[in-house]
Structure formats: C-alpha cells, structure tokens
Amino acid sequence: MSDYKENENDLTNDRDLNENNMTIFLSSPEDEDFEPDEEQTSSGGKIRIAILILILVAVAGFAAKSLFFSKKLYKSYEVSAQSAKTLPEDAGYATDYGKLLSYNSEGISIYNEKAEIEWNAALNMTNPKITVNSGYAVVADIGGRNILVVNHKSVPAAQVSLTMLNDILLTDISEQGEIAVLMQDEKGYDIQLINPFDKNNSLKAEIKTYSKDDGYALSLAMSKDGSKLVTEYVKTENNEIKSTLTFYNFDKVGENSNADRIVGVFPFEDTIFPKLKFADNNTVCAYGDNKIVCFAAKKEPEILWEKKVAGKIERxxxxxxxxxxxxxxxALLQANTGGVASDSAIEDDYIDSDYLTGEADSNSKIVLYSMHYSGGRVYSNEVDINPKGMSYNDGEIVIYSDTNCIIFDSNGNIKFKNKFNDGITSFTQAGVRTRYYAIVGKKLKVMRLSE
Structure with a gap:
C-alpha cells in the first residue's frame, strides 16, 4: 500500500506542476518566447543519449547471443543412460511430457530420462495405435474394441481400461485426458466423447453418422480442450474422389447450432486428408495428399489459407x-527441368514454389519445409537421407533414416548430423534441446549432444 500512495503523490505533484507550467505559459506576454533552461536541456539530452546507448548495447548483445546459439553445431554425443534390456522389435514409440512411451500388442512401458521403466502395463491388442497429448496417452486396438487411457503426469501413472461395443476405427485425446472414439456401427459410424477419469458421467456426447451419405471415415481430430471435433469422410463419385470435413462444437456455440452440433461442412474434390490436427483450440490444419488447408475454428469454422504441394508428402x-x-x-524436378514462368500467384498457391519456378539449386529428391501456422515458410532445406521418421519440437526438427540422423535448429541450420552403424529405430527429443531418446542397436539410449 505504501508504494501505491507514494506513486499517487508523485502523480499529484506532476499534475500540479503541469498545471502551474500551463498557467505561467498562458499568462506570459505574447512578445516573450518560452525557452527552457539550457543547462536542463543539455542534462536531459545527455541522459536520453546514455539510455539509448544502453538499450542498443543490450539489444546487440542479445542478438549476438541468439545468433551464436542458433548456429551452434554439435559434432559428437555422449550416452548418459541406457536401458538394461533390449526393446521389442515390433514396438512403436512416442515421446510426451519428457518421457518415452514404448508399446506393442502385449504391453506398454514408460521410460524416464534415466532410461528406467517408470511404469508399465499389459495389453491384449491386435493392432494398437497410440496418441499422446500433454501427459495423457490413449492406446486403441484399431479394428478391435479395447482402449487404454493413461495419465503419466504422475508416478506411477494412472490407467483406465475401456471396452467399446463396436469396432474402433479412429481415436484422439485432449490435454485433459478426454478421448474421442469413432467406431463402426451397423448403419454407419458412432462417435463418442468420453472422459474416462470421470466416474459419474464418462460419456460426454455421442454422434451418429451414416456411411451411405458420408463415405468412409478416414481421419479425426479433437481440440486441446476437448470442446471441438473435426472428421473426414471420403467417397468416390463418377470415378472422382470426394472428401468432406465436418466440424463439431460441444460448447455453447454447438448447442445453438443443431442437435448434431455441426457448425461447418467443407467439401473437397480430388483431395484426401490422412491427417487432421489442432494447433490450438481454435486452429486446425488438414494435411492432404496434395495440399494443406488451415482453418480458424473459434466459432463457425472458416479457411485461413490453403496451399498446394506439387511434390509427394513423405512425412x-x-x-x-x-x-x-x-x-x-x-518427379517434380523431372517434369519441370526448364521451370515455368515466374508468377507471384505460384508462390502464394504452392508451398514448394521454388521448384515450380525453376529456382532450385540442385536435384535433391527430398526437401524439408518448416512452416508457420499462418501459412508462411520459415525455411526449406534439402535432406540427403532416406527419411524413416521425423519429429518437430519448438522449431527444432529431427529426421532419421535406418542409419543416419540430422537435426535442424529453428533457423534451418544443421545442429547435429551423425551415422549410427548399429541402426536407428527411433530418434526423438527428450524435452531438453541437447538430450534425445534414441533406440539404437535395439536398446534405449539417452544421448546428450556435445561439441
């Protein structure tokens, strides 16, 4: 409170001083010019110059530091921890909340940064698929009926097992552990929104659709807070592929729309979207086989931007x-060796516009594009390995093949590049920019980059 009173007094004094200055100025004779004291003017100017110099020095230092770290190249690594046993050959992997999740049809294990098993559980699934989000994971038996939902923020992790009444086709999970499950129904499809950790009312909503009208369910995405959902259905008409993106809203906006909570429908021709993903609660991207479309979905969805991809998306x-x-x-290089006429519309319409305009520097087959959700390109880089997997974390991109790994920093500079003769099964960031989970030689190795 004393600080507030002191500031209040300062404001009052300043206000009184301003009023006095105004009175003096207005009451002064018209033939007299108001001139500030030269000593005060000189002193104030020196202070302003000194402050400006300090600001410039600070900014220059920050810029130099950022430039140094953004271009830092790590030439080696050290193994800080290693799993005691080999990991199953048929295992799948995901990283989330600074941990590594390993799973197959028989079980799931969570490893920490000491390469120790923090928690595990048995599974009985034929075709398990995992989806993770901010400390929660859902493992679903695609084509079967079993689901395991895990909260691995705590140690040991908490788990809930579910058995659905119909065969599971698609799932997703929110940041709060709520799941969306799309199942095959007798007449079409059944979509359920479930909070498995709420024992009183686990079923939050249910939607019925019909395949005769909609087509085949290909992809599904849930917003971070679980309030929105988007699905894709694909069908063939007159030998043409048609896909439909349907947006659902489960808060007040959806309540006022209709009984099915549908707030938007977007048809597309000659395009399918194998992957849908919410960037945040109000932005969702549809990654297609020949284009990428980004939507604003705060209320009624609308297209923010749409860009074509002339090449073939691998990852x-x-x-x-x-x-x-x-x-x-x-294939794009072979078809456009001479390039096409440069046009600003090409750059706006295509992500890979440099190859369409014949401006590529080499005949590289694989090109990496880092993009903003606004549709702008951060950078593009050629990749000289056959990609097996890729991850994106806070601007950093990890790409690996069977034996090679490349890490690009947020500015597109190569941060690390190495060959592993024992073979790479998985290589992902472990939550710290210099630490990684690597499945090399059938064992989990926690690696720390070094100079």
Missing part, C-alpha cells in the same frame, strides 16, 4: 508453434 510433424513436411520432389 508430417507438428507442435504448437508450427509444422514441418518432407516432400519428395524427384
């Missing part, structure tokens, strides 16, 4: 800040 990875795609442009 897609994203986080809350942006996304990356690996594009095979070998």
């Amino acid at each position: 897609i990875a994203e986080d809350k800040n942006g996304f990356a795609i690996l594009v095979d442009e070998s």
Whole structure:
C-alpha cells in the first residue's frame, strides 16, 4: 500500500506542476518566447543519449547471443543412460511430457530420462495405435474394441481400461485426458466423447453418422480442450474422389447450432486428408495428399489459407508453434527441368514454389519445409537421407533414416548430423534441446549432444 500512495503523490505533484507550467505559459506576454533552461536541456539530452546507448548495447548483445546459439553445431554425443534390456522389435514409440512411451500388442512401458521403466502395463491388442497429448496417452486396438487411457503426469501413472461395443476405427485425446472414439456401427459410424477419469458421467456426447451419405471415415481430430471435433469422410463419385470435413462444437456455440452440433461442412474434390490436427483450440490444419488447408475454428469454422504441394508428402510433424513436411520432389524436378514462368500467384498457391519456378539449386529428391501456422515458410532445406521418421519440437526438427540422423535448429541450420552403424529405430527429443531418446542397436539410449 505504501508504494501505491507514494506513486499517487508523485502523480499529484506532476499534475500540479503541469498545471502551474500551463498557467505561467498562458499568462506570459505574447512578445516573450518560452525557452527552457539550457543547462536542463543539455542534462536531459545527455541522459536520453546514455539510455539509448544502453538499450542498443543490450539489444546487440542479445542478438549476438541468439545468433551464436542458433548456429551452434554439435559434432559428437555422449550416452548418459541406457536401458538394461533390449526393446521389442515390433514396438512403436512416442515421446510426451519428457518421457518415452514404448508399446506393442502385449504391453506398454514408460521410460524416464534415466532410461528406467517408470511404469508399465499389459495389453491384449491386435493392432494398437497410440496418441499422446500433454501427459495423457490413449492406446486403441484399431479394428478391435479395447482402449487404454493413461495419465503419466504422475508416478506411477494412472490407467483406465475401456471396452467399446463396436469396432474402433479412429481415436484422439485432449490435454485433459478426454478421448474421442469413432467406431463402426451397423448403419454407419458412432462417435463418442468420453472422459474416462470421470466416474459419474464418462460419456460426454455421442454422434451418429451414416456411411451411405458420408463415405468412409478416414481421419479425426479433437481440440486441446476437448470442446471441438473435426472428421473426414471420403467417397468416390463418377470415378472422382470426394472428401468432406465436418466440424463439431460441444460448447455453447454447438448447442445453438443443431442437435448434431455441426457448425461447418467443407467439401473437397480430388483431395484426401490422412491427417487432421489442432494447433490450438481454435486452429486446425488438414494435411492432404496434395495440399494443406488451415482453418480458424473459434466459432463457425472458416479457411485461413490453403496451399498446394506439387511434390509427394513423405512425412508430417507438428507442435504448437508450427509444422514441418518432407516432400519428395524427384518427379517434380523431372517434369519441370526448364521451370515455368515466374508468377507471384505460384508462390502464394504452392508451398514448394521454388521448384515450380525453376529456382532450385540442385536435384535433391527430398526437401524439408518448416512452416508457420499462418501459412508462411520459415525455411526449406534439402535432406540427403532416406527419411524413416521425423519429429518437430519448438522449431527444432529431427529426421532419421535406418542409419543416419540430422537435426535442424529453428533457423534451418544443421545442429547435429551423425551415422549410427548399429541402426536407428527411433530418434526423438527428450524435452531438453541437447538430450534425445534414441533406440539404437535395439536398446534405449539417452544421448546428450556435445561439441
């Protein structure tokens, strides 16, 4: 309170001083010029110059530091921890909340940064698929009926097992652990929104659709807070592929729309979207086979931007800040060796516009594009390995093949590049920019980059 009173007094004094200055100025004779004291003017100018110099020095120092770290190249690594046992050959992997999740049809294990098993559980699934989000994971038996939902923020992790009444086709999970499950029904499809950790009312909403009208369910995405959902259905008409993106809203906006909570429908021709993903609660991207479309979905959805991809998309990875795609442009290079007329519309319409305009520097087959959710390109880089996997974390991109790994920093500079003769199964960031989970030689190795 004393600070507030002191500031209040300062304001009062300043106000009184301003009023006095105004009175003196207005009452002065018209033939007299108001001139500030030269000593005060000189002193004030010196202070302003000194402050300006300090600001410039601070900014220059920050810029130099940022430039140094953004271009830092790590030439080696050290293994800080290693798993005691080999990991199953048929295992799948995901990283989330600074941990590594390993799973197959028989079980799931969560490893920490000491390469120790923090928690595990048995599974009985034929075709398990995992989806993670901010400390929660859902493992669903695609084509079966079993689901395991895990909260691995705590140690040991908490788990809930569910058995659905119909065969599971698609799932997604929110940041609060709510799940969306799309199942095959007798007449079409059944979509359920479930909070498995709420024992009183686990079923939050249910939607019925019909395949005769909608087509085949290909993809599904849930917003971070679980309030929105988007689905894709694909069908063939007159030998043409048609897909439909349907947006659902489960808060007040959806309540006022209709009984099915549908707030938007977007048809597309000659395009399918194998992956849908919310960047945040109000932005969702549809990653297609020949284009990427980004929507604003705060209320009624609308297209923010749409860009075509002339090459073939090999890999897609994203986080809350942006996304990356690996594009095979070998066919594009052969078809456009002479290039086409440069046109600003080409750059606006295509992600890989430099190859369409014949401006590529080499005949690289695989090109990496780092993008903002605004549709702008951060950078593009050629990749000289056959990509097996890719991850995107806070602007950093990790790409690996069977034996090679490349890490790009947020500015597109190569941060680390190495060959592993024992073979790479998985290589992902472990939550710290210099620490990584690597499945090399059938063992989990926690690696720390070094100079």
